[in-house]
Amino acid sequence: MARWEPGAxxxxxxxxxxxxxxRGYEQTTATEIAQSxxxxxxxxxxxxxxxxxxxxxxxxxFVQAFLDGVDTAPSGASPIEIVACALQSxxxxxxxxxxxxxxxxxxxxxxxxxxxxxxxxxxxxxATTVADALRARGVDELAATLAAESGATVFGIAFxxxxxxxxxxSLADISAHVLRELLTLxxxxxxxxxxxxxxxxx
Amino acid sequence: MARWEPGAxxxxxxxxxxxxxxRGYEQTTATEIAQSxxxxxxxxxxxxxxxxxxxxxxxxxFVQAFLDGVDTAPSGASPIEIVACALQSxxxxxxxxxxxxxxxxxxxxxxxxxxxxxxxxxxxxxATTVADALRARGVDELAATLAAESGATVFGIAFxxxxxxxxxxSLADISAHVLRELLTLxxxxxxxxxxxxxxxxx
Numbered sequence: 001m002a003r004w005e006p007g008a009x010x011x012x013x014x015x016x017x018x019x020x021x022x023r024g025y026e027q028t029t030a031t032e033i034a035q036s037x038x039x040x041x042x043x044x045x046x047x048x049x050x051x052x053x054x055x056x057x058x059x060x061x062f063v064q065a066f067l068d069g070v071d072t073a074p075s076g077a078s079p080i081e082i083v084a085c086a087l088q089s090x091x092x093x094x095x096x097x098x099x100x101x102x103x104x105x106x107x108x109x110x111x112x113x114x115x116x117x118x119x120x121x122x123x124x125x126x127a128t129t130v131a132d133a134l135r136a137r138g139v140d141e142l143a144a145t146l147a148a149e150s151g152a153t154v155f156g157i158a159f160x161x162x163x164x165x166x167x168x169x170s171l172a173d174i175s176a177h178v179l180r181e182l183l184t185l186x187x188x189x190x191x192x193x194x195x196x197x198x199x200x201x202x
Numbered sequence: 203m204a205r206w207e208p209g210a211x212x213x214x215x216x217x218x219x220x221x222x223x224x225r226g227y228e229q230t231t232a233t234e235i236a237q238s239x240x241x242x243x244x245x246x247x248x249x250x251x252x253x254x255x256x257x258x259x260x261x262x263x264f265v266q267a268f269l270d271g272v273d274t275a276p277s278g279a280s281p282i283e284i285v286a287c288a289l290q291s292x293x294x295x296x297x298x299x300x301x302x303x304x305x306x307x308x309x310x311x312x313x314x315x316x317x318x319x320x321x322x323x324x325x326x327x328x329a330t331t332v333a334d335a336l337r338a339r340g341v342d343e344l345a346a347t348l349a350a351e352s353g354a355t356v357f358g359i360a361f362x363x364x365x366x367x368x369x370x371x372s373l374a375d376i377s378a379h380v381l382r383e384l385l386t387l388x389x390x391x392x393x394x395x396x397x398x399x400x401x402x403x404x
Binding site for chain 1: 280281282315318319320322323325326344345347348349351352355356358359380383384385387388389390
């Protein structure tokens with residue numbers, strides 16, 4: 001049995017990010033990542049199911065922040081209001097000083113389709129988990145799914161904006177702005193009778 | 203140079219679906235898929251970049267259906283109205299007789315995380331492409347992204363419902379219903395001042 005390595009996942013993630021950014025994702029092996037911080041390949045795979053997963057360490061904390069936001073929403077809050085609380089709670093995980101790290105990580109992900117796939121799926125899984133939490137609060141099946149998916153969409157768009165060069169606003173502010181835009185956009189559409197009253201178009 | 207095989211991608215997809223459903227995705231190789239319809243591994247990889255991709259043959263036609271819907275939306279339509287047209291156009295690709303095939307395909311995807319990742323990413327790519335088309339029609343950057351992402355969300359939810367056992371409604375009807383639910387949900391939230399007027403909560 002290998003002994004427990006304190007902080008190993010964090011060290012491995014940091015090393016992986018550096019190596020992926022300098023050498024490229026495809027050109028870096030899990031063994032090289034592990035060795036660069038004095039650990040073994042075996043330790044790497046005890047913490048991560050595959051090489052991609054090292055960039056997603058902390059996903060459980062991220063999802064939990066959304067769930068904490070759902071829990072703290074006032075009783076009687078509408079599904080979208082609950083999601084607004086979840087978004088603000090999640091944003092608190094990304095203080096301004098984390099922006100350079102997030103930017104570097106995203107840049108690596110955007111250069112590799114396999115990492116993009118993993119990321120798309122993580123965002124989809126987040127929406128599924130948040131939808132379950134909404135249903136547990138008594139929100140209808142369909143409304144829960146739509147509200148949670150919209151929350152994941154808003155987070156994704158806001159995060160992309162937050163890491164843009166020159167962006168100064170906090171992730172919380174950007175998230176709130178994007179959510180308001182979504183409500184404005186759909187509010188306009190609701191005012192149009194053609195979508196709301198016509199069941200089918202073809 | 204291998205000669206051109208008419209209908210090879212369709213035959214490979216059909217064979218792959220059968221083999222994945224009966225033997226399992228992991229237990230089936232690209233060579234076995236190809237051989238089961240009298241083709242070679244080389245032919246398989248001329249059509250598909252990897253084993254996963256065989257289940258996503260036709261994605262370009264699917265994306266084009268959304269784009270056709272965007273094109274045919276009346277001038278002056280709001281972003282969500284354009285997306286409603288795109289959804290109805292996409293739904294026309296899935297007549298009732300295609301339901302058993304779609305159901306079998308989805309069942310295979312749901313049993314394999316690698317296929318789920320590819321699917322999540324395809325849906326994300328669809329949203330990116332539709333957002334570009336909305337921008338080309340003059341829709342604002344953020345509104346285009348939000349409307350396109352919402353369209354992809356509505357499609358995903360409607361499709362999941364469409365392939366449920368016992369579901370009788372057409373995909374067009376379900377899509378219209380899910381979109382109306384989204385508008386109702388966000389319409390209610392717009393009526394609540396707390397989200398629309400408070401820029402930040404923490």
